[in-house]
Amino acid sequence: xxxxxxxxxxxxxxxxxxxxxxxxxxxxxxxxxxxxxxxxxxxxxxxxxxxxxxxxxxxxxxxxxxxxxxxxxxxxxxxxxxxxxxxxxxxxxxxxxxxxxxxxxxxxxxxxxxxxxxxxxxxxxxxxxxxxxxxxxxxxxxxxxxxxxxxxxxxxxxxx
Amino acid sequence: xxxxxxxxxxxxxxxxxxxxxxxxxxxxxxxxxxxxxxxxxxxxxxxxxxxxxxxxxxxxxxxxxxxxxxxxxxxxxxxxxxxxxxxxxxxxxxxxxxxxxxxxxxxxxxxxxxxxxxxxxxxxxxxxxxxxxxxxxxxxxxxxxxxxxxxxxxxxxxxxxxxxxxxxxxxxxxxxxxxxxxxxxxxxxxxxxxxxxxxxxxxxxxxxxxxxxxxxxxxxxxxxxxxxxxxxxxxxxxxxxxxxxxxxxxxxxxxxxxxxxxxxxxxxxxxxxxxxxxxxxxxxxxxxx
Numbered sequence: 305x306x307x308x309x310x311x312x313x314x315x316x317x318x319x320x321x322x323x324x325x326x327x328x329x330x331x332x333x334x335x336x337x338x339x340x341x342x343x344x345x346x347x348x349x350x351x352x353x354x355x356x357x358x359x360x361x362x363x364x365x366x367x368x369x370x371x372x373x374x375x376x377x378x379x380x381x382x383x384x385x386x387x388x389x390x391x392x393x394x395x396x397x398x399x400x401x402x403x404x405x406x407x408x409x410x411x412x413x414x415x416x417x418x419x420x421x422x423x424x425x426x427x428x429x430x431x432x433x434x435x436x437x438x439x440x441x442x443x444x445x446x447x448x449x450x451x452x453x454x455x456x457x458x459x460x461x462x463x464x
Numbered sequence: 465x466x467x468x469x470x471x472x473x474x475x476x477x478x479x480x481x482x483x484x485x486x487x488x489x490x491x492x493x494x495x496x497x498x499x500x501x502x503x504x505x506x507x508x509x510x511x512x513x514x515x516x517x518x519x520x521x522x523x524x525x526x527x528x529x530x531x532x533x534x535x536x537x538x539x540x541x542x543x544x545x546x547x548x549x550x551x552x553x554x555x556x557x558x559x560x561x562x563x564x565x566x567x568x569x570x571x572x573x574x575x576x577x578x579x580x581x582x583x584x585x586x587x588x589x590x591x592x593x594x595x596x597x598x599x600x601x602x603x604x605x606x607x608x609x610x611x612x613x614x615x616x617x618x619x620x621x622x623x624x625x626x627x628x629x630x631x632x633x634x635x636x637x638x639x640x641x642x643x644x645x646x647x648x649x650x651x652x653x654x655x656x657x658x659x660x661x662x663x664x665x666x667x668x669x670x671x672x673x674x675x676x677x678x679x680x681x682x683x684x685x686x687x688x689x690x691x692x693x694x695x696x697x698x699x700x701x702x703x704x705x706x707x708x709x710x711x712x713x714x715x716x717x718x719x720x721x722x723x724x725x726x727x728x729x730x731x732x733x734x735x736x737x738x739x740x741x742x743x744x745x746x747x748x749x750x751x752x753x
Contacts, residue, residue, distance in 0.1 A: 326470035349501040365567045438565030
């Protein structure tokens with residue numbers, strides 16, 4: 305066995321202390337050792353974006369980061385998006401615009417879009433297309449995902 | 465492999481001794497976007513991963529008399545967001561902007577892009593064209609080397625065991641200077657260059673080219689600095705004739721492979737076209753400042 309390292313991180317505001325093997329990715333730690341399985345793993349080599357989470361509010365691929373590197377970091381995952389029973393505007397927009405079919409890529413798209421809309425609330429349609437090209441969806445087709453994120457952007461802006 | 469250790473030393477000296485102690489079985493980690501993929505694919509099996517991001521200097525961007533130095537582990541998104549650097553070296557930013565998606569660039573660094581030693585790395589031709597120097601530290605002390613001297617073949621570098629790049633220094637920009645990087649890919653996003661070209665030029669007040677550097681990626685086992693291509697521009701007004709001559713020199717320098725993204729002949733032909741288009745963008749930028 306490898307030498308374990310003890311780390312402390314927060315996921316959606318909750319504190320976790322984990323003794324991690326150096327080989328574990330952040331995705332492994334979030335899913336297997338903190339029980340937050342909303343974050344999905346697709347390709348596991350940085351292409352598909354399904355495992356996108358926010359690390360200190362910046363979108364990252366949790367398969368491309370070691371868990372040990374998340375020591376002291378603030379992680380946000382799809383489980384933290386809704387405010388109690390109230391869905392996040394992005395979640396609502398995904399439902400209203402039929403932006404998911406099988407739903408496998410959805411947590412990654414939601415966290416990517418959350419990170420971007422928080423950092424750039426006025427992002428243009430064109431820049432949004434560029435950002436959303438970071439992640440793969442193999443069944444919905446991208447048109448409805450783009451539509452949903454645009455709708456959420458407009459609603460979040462209107463809500464201030 | 466099961467015994468792999470992870471270390472994040474906070475000084476360059478401890479990083480050097482960890483790497484030196486590991487011999488060839490230590491792996492430097494910057495952003496990790498290549499290292500983690502290679503680990504999963506079992507292409508590498510290091511005994512120790514040395515994360516250099518806690519070492520002073522690896523995460524900083526600074527400017528002295530117009531010359532920029534930035535840390536080898538500065539994430540691409542941070543470099544792109546640095547107004548001073550990105551307005552001074554838009555061509556380097558062209559290259560950095562093409563390294564994967566935004567989540568990848570949130571971690572991936574120019575140091576890692578270079579040391580991963582892919583012939584197709586997008587930031588490397590632009591850094592070579594910029595005349596960037598690597599500030600290398602290692603068991604034998606510190607040394608400097610131009611970026612074009614680092615990659616010696618696919619996946620191979622000239623860095624000795626225990627050595628790593630701490631930061632890069634780019635020269636101060638004379639007036640009327642501009643740089644650009646362009647690449648050709650089958651898809652627009654998340655793909656690997658078939659041909660990439662970085663061009664950096666300086667003009668005099670009359671618009672005559674006084675200095676130029678032209679670099680190519682993905683057309684040989686290593687990124688190339690093409691002196692003949694630069695010579696075709698120097699002394700000219702960067703007109704059609706000079707650009708065509710530069711393009712021919714680029715094609716002549718190519719030694720590519722054929723793969724699923726493009727044949728050898730296709731790469732040789734398009735190297736000329738991409739380099740000329742990059743030079744036109746660099747020219748426009750040089751005229752603007």
